[in-house]
Amino acid sequence: xxxxxxxxxxxxxxxxxxxxxxxxxxxxxxxxxxxxxxxxxxxxxxxxxxxxxxxxxxxxxxxxxxxxxxxxxxxxxxxxxxxxxxxxxxxxxxxxxxxxxxxxxxxxxxxxxxxxxxxxxxxxxxxxxxxxxxxxxxxx
Amino acid sequence: xxxxxxxxxxxxxxxxxxxxxxxxxxxxxxxxxxxxxxxxxxxxxxxxxxxxxxxxxxxxxxxxxxxxxxxxxxxxxxxxxxxxxxxxxxxxxxxxxxxxxxxxxxxxxxxxxxxxxxxxxxxxxxxxxxxxxxxxxxxx
DNA sequence: TTCTCTGCAAATAATTTGCACCCAT
DNA sequence: ATGGGTGCAAATTATTTGCAGAGAA
Numbered sequence: 650x651x652x653x654x655x656x657x658x659x660x661x662x663x664x665x666x667x668x669x670x671x672x673x674x675x676x677x678x679x680x681x682x683x684x685x686x687x688x689x690x691x692x693x694x695x696x697x698x699x700x701x702x703x704x705x706x707x708x709x710x711x712x713x714x715x716x717x718x719x720x721x722x723x724x725x726x727x728x729x730x731x732x733x734x735x736x737x738x739x740x741x742x743x744x745x746x747x748x749x750x751x752x753x754x755x756x757x758x759x760x761x762x763x764x765x766x767x768x769x770x771x772x773x774x775x776x777x778x779x780x781x782x783x784x785x786x787x788x789x
Numbered sequence: 790x791x792x793x794x795x796x797x798x799x800x801x802x803x804x805x806x807x808x809x810x811x812x813x814x815x816x817x818x819x820x821x822x823x824x825x826x827x828x829x830x831x832x833x834x835x836x837x838x839x840x841x842x843x844x845x846x847x848x849x850x851x852x853x854x855x856x857x858x859x860x861x862x863x864x865x866x867x868x869x870x871x872x873x874x875x876x877x878x879x880x881x882x883x884x885x886x887x888x889x890x891x892x893x894x895x896x897x898x899x900x901x902x903x904x905x906x907x908x909x910x911x912x913x914x915x916x917x918x919x920x921x922x923x924x925x926x927x928x929x
Numbered sequence: 930t931t932c933t934c935t936g937c938a939a940a941t942a943a944t945t946t947g948c949a950c951c952c953a954t
Numbered sequence: 955a956t957g958g959g960t961g962c963a964a965a966t967t968a969t970t971t972g973c974a975g976a977g978a979a
């Protein structure tokens with residue numbers, strides 16, 4: 650199965666690269682559409698799947714909600730805000746961490762290992778602080 | 790908002806506990822249905838969401854399109870088979886690893902940190918080996 | 930009694946697929 | 955010219971929601 654470089658595919662890659670990462674199929678669709686109005690959402694989905702399978706982009710699978718795709722294939726981890734669902738890159742020196750080896754995970758062939766850190770981003774911390782204040786006021 | 794302990798809720802918790810973890814709403818629904826045929830899938834969804842918000846069960850934010858829920862709230866990681874999508878628990882000494890601290894992730898309040906290891910489980914390794922053999926035969 | 934919870938059905942959201950035509954190689 | 959790629963619409967899959975009645979506190 651040969652991969653062909655179509656205009657659509659090129660556009661998708663360019664936008665993904667430009668955006669600096671973590672777009673959903675839908676977000677990407679909206680962007681690509683501006684310069685290629687007749688592209689179909691299905692095409693975006695199909696290509697994201699194909700390109701990530703080919704290792705050209707990376708698929709981030711964070712449970713349940715929408716898949717996100719990332720242009721940078723180099724090794725890095727992510728931090729995920731549980732409030733607003735924003736995802737940011739994380740530069741960690743994984744070589745300094747003790748990471749599972751086949752011996753620690755009996756029988757498995759390990760293909761990847763990444764750290765998912767969850768937290769509350771600065772913006773959401775502010776929002777939450779405000780909410781708490783409001784609640785207090787209501788009670789009184 | 791008070792939480793009430795209904796039969797449905799009790800059943801869901803019991804089955805989740807019994808199963809030793811990582812069920813999707815749908816899988817859980819099928820199990821609970823055996824002893825409670827009139828339960829609705831919507832109830833399962835609603836309760837999984839509520840119970841995980843209350844900290845009684847855990848929502849796994851890892852790979853896969855469906856959300857999965859876990860009874861064991863204690864800290865542990867998971868390994869995910871990229872072939873059959875099975876998820877198994879992983880006991881790792883995270884204290885021995887250097888794990889992100891607030892200083893490494895500027896501004897974030899860190900709520901969790903989980904290692905997501907992907908790989909191919911023993912069963913799938915066998916399956917894949919068999920497939921390869923078949924392909925070779927076809928070529929000849 | 931009060932208010933949360935439930936079942937049902939219908940609505941949304943996210944993604945995939947069938948098909949006929951298009952176009953990169 | 956061949957076979958992968960595309961757009962469109964329809965189909966699936968996963969999850970959520972409105973509502974009226976049920977049942978835990």
